[in-house]
Amino acid sequence: MGTIKSVADLKNLRSSIQEANQKAIVENNNEKLIEINVAMATCGIASGAKEIMEFLIQELPKRNIVAKIKKTGCMGYCYAEPTLEITIPNEKPMVFGYVDIKRADEIIEKFIKKGELVDGVIPINYELAT
Amino acid sequence: MSIKYRKNLLICSGSSCHDASNFDLMDFINVKLKEYGLDDDIQVVQSVCFNKCSIGPNMIVYPDNVEYSTITKSDIDDIIIEHLLNGRIVERLVYNDVNIISGTHKKQYRIALRNCGFIDPEAIEDYIEKDGYDALAKCLTTFTPEEVTQQIIKSGLRGRGGGGFPTGVKWDITSKSVAEQKYVVCNADEGDPGAFMDRSILEGDPHSVIEAMAICGYCIGANKGIVYIRAEYPLAIKRLKIALDQAKEYGLLGSQIFGTDFNFTIDIKYGAGAFVCGEETALIHSMEGLRGEPTLKPPFPSVSGYLKYPTNVNNVETFANIPAIINKGADWFASIGTEKSKGTKVFALAGKINNVGLIEVPMGTTLREVIYDIGGGIVDGKKFKAVQTGGPSGGCLTEKDLDLPIDFDSLTAAGSMMGSGGMIVMDEDDCMVAMAKFYLEFTVEESCGKCVPCRIGNKRLHEMLTKLCDGYGTPEDLDLLRNLSVVVKDTSLCGLGQTSPNPILSTMANFYDEYHAHVVDHKCPSGQCTSFLKYYIDEENCIGCLVCARNCPVNAIFGEKKKLHIINHEICIKCGICMERCKFDAIYIK
Incomplete structure (x- = not known):
């Protein structure tokens, strides 16, 4: 990895990251990837997020689903851990709480494959400073 | 993607909505949908609390994103006929046009937590993609240290660790201290019971803190930073270390950052988890290897701190705000919040509240909004009694303070304090x-x-x-x-x-x-202090089965078979076993 020696270097690095994302889309038959964020702060891991993450990493390829699975920090929904945020291409992100293996399976089969909602949806309740 | 259901009805499953409905809304709607022959077309989904408990029961029609509140049984037909069949919104059930899924009129606003839950904390690329290190680049290449400090002063940012001292002013004082060496210290010794804001930020977005520390170093003229973090936070430490290594590899820490002559490195020091080490002079002594004891100020750390050199100590959350202020401008930050407290505050909601969690709200949000709208109200629909803010140093606020806009000064005036942001909610059962x-x-x-x-x-x-x-x-x-x-x-x-x-x-x-x-x-009104309670046997319910007497560990219950039993209060240790074992509800506490 190259070091950043100037503002231009930082901008270049950012565009190469964006290009890599773009390339992944092209490789996926020009379709955007499904993005799955797993909340994995100490509290999420303690309530079982790691198992859910492993389940997704194992199961998604088996079921022919290409997705970008990412561990993130706390999403703030401590009362509903483990939580997942799933973004289906061209749709708004959807957050699911109280995810166990059974619900994760349901999310793959119903929400990811068919676009049907499953129990445990958490309405997003904040605005982001972006 | 084939979509089977034309629409989804998201029903809030929060206990508050559940209590408010007095009937099983989900079952009822399912029956109704079947009656109208819509059950193949429309799906009912159980959703987690919408944070609008005061106007429950609540429902969202998805993907239309129309939200209906205070629904009764008789409204269901209207919703089905008007909305689901004819596509007309039932206006009378829509409240203030507040739309939860689409993102308008939200109570929460995330600045310090802007990346938490969205980026991989162990991948610097994720942070860089989200404009990460832009603020540092901008400061180093286009502003003088004084200009940056002035921006922080102008933003009105105050220390989020609890003191509420203006951050920019602190930077200004430290920058004016003359010494051959200065230090930037990040205080991550979060010790308040029930507080986990700093841990969450370090676990979710460590680079924002690293970037802000470097900016601070540039402003005050320091080339060394130290994160003082409690050893009880292993995951935060691990992620911080990974982030530091990545920043070093990319040259974002080290020498000649962004091709300028600014050098900055960050080390980690572990705290042994003493609460007092969150106090900045004690923290500095602990870092020096001395006992974690505070000393009188002045001299302030800005003048004489770590190893007697000028030291700027800021809290994790304070730092997490800095890159956003630089990127979006001091005026933007100053436009959020109240007159004297700008921006947002992260709170850790805990205690007898439905939605225990990490929240970030603009300063000036009322306690009522935090507890009832975001927090989802009190567990089991019980009565709110008090909320403790500011941890062990704070005070409690009661029902009369519910409409108080939260900021540094209003909380102090109400006899409590902001503290680091722990909020412990108590209900009527708490003494x-x-x-x-x-x-x-x-x-x-x-x-x-x-x-x-x-x-x-x-x-x-x-x-x-x-x-x-x-x-x-x-x-x-x-x-x-x-x-x-x-x-x-x-x-x-x-x-x-x-x-x-x-x-x-x-x-x-x-x-x-x-x-x-x-x-x-000699009573505890809430019944929590058990020493005031006495166990009694109800004359009507007791059948004289001897079960309680046999199970009493101190033989405090006397009585014959098929006759009323009596508890000797001199002997009774109030363990409650008798009450647990009695099958006839014959034992009560008074």
Whole structure:
């Protein structure tokens, strides 16, 4: 990895990251990837997020689903851990709480494959400073 | 993607909505949908709390994103006929056009938590993609240190660790101290019971803190940064270390950052988890390898801190705000919040509240909005009694303060304090004397022992509270308790002792009747202090089966078969086993 020696270097690095994302889309038959964020702060891991993450990493390829699975920090929904945020291409992100293996399976089969909602949806309740 | 269901009805499954409906909304709607032959077309989904408990039961029609509130049984037909069949929104059930899924009129606004839950904390690329390190680049290449400091002053950002000191002013003072070496310290020694804001930020977005520390170093003229973090946060430490390594590899830390002559490195020092080490002078002593004891200020760390060099200490959350201020401008930040407290505050909601969690709200949001809308109300629909803010140094706020806009000054004026952002909610079952005792127990444990008022005064306060809770208190104890609290507050050396009697003073001010009941009526009004309770046997329900007598561990129950039993209160240890074992509800507490 190259070091950043100037503002231009930082901008270049950012565009190469964006290009890599773009390339992944092209490789996926020009379709955007499904993005799955797993909340994995100490509290999420303690309530079982790691198992859910492993389940997704194992199961998604088996079921022919290409997705970008990412561990993130706390999403703030401590009362509903483990939580997942799933973004289906061209749709708004959807957050699911109280995810166990059974619900994760349901999310793959119903929400990811068919676009049907499953129990445990958490309405997003904040605005982001972006 | 084939979509089977044309629409989804998201039903809030929060306990508050559930209680408000008095009937099983989901089942009822399912039956209705079947009646209309829509069950193949429309799906009912159980959703987590919408945070709009005051107007429940709530429902969202997805993907239309129309939200209906205060639904009754008779409204269901209207929703089905008008909305689901004819596509017309039932306006009378829509409240204020507040739309939850689409993102308007949200109560929460995330600045410090802007990346938490969205980026992989172990991948610097994720942070860079989200404009990461732009603020540092901008500061180093286009602004002088004074200009950056002026921006922070203008933004109105105040220390989020609890003190509320203007961050920019602190940077300015440290920058004016002349020395060959200066330090930037990040205080990640989060010790308040029930607070986890700093941990969440370090675990979710460590680079924002690293970037801000470098900006601070540039402003004050320091090339060394230290994160003082408690060793009890292993995951935060691991992610911070990974982030530091990545920043170093990319040259974002080290020498000649962004091709300028600014050098900056960051080290980590571990705290052993002493509460007092969150106080900046104690923290500095702990870093120097000395006992974690506070010393009198002045000299302030900005003048003489770590190894006697000027040191700027800021809290994790304070740092997390900095890159956003640089990127979006001081005016933007100053436009959020109240007159004297700008921006947002992260709170850790805990206690008897439905949605325990991490929230970030603009300063000036009321307690009612935090507790009832975001927090989802009190567990089991019980009555709200008080909320403790500011941890063991804070005070409690009661129902009369619910509409108080939260900021540094309003909380202080109401007899509590902002603190680092822990919010512990209590309901009608919590005894305020026992609550004060709990916090004093914590301070007694955590007092460093250096000054007499804190070491011995707090111990005596705790003893008195224990006496009260055990039922041996006298009215004189109350005066003594108040006087000693004031003395400890006035004469202690550091913030820990100066604030530790606050839970006593604020509960005495707000709930004097409870203290009075403990010493005069010999009762605990909420029933939490079990020493006041006595177990009795109900004459009508007792059938004389002897089960309670056989199970009593101290043989305090007497009676013959098929005759009424009696509990000897002299012997009874109030363990409650009799009540648990009785199959006839014949044992009660009074």
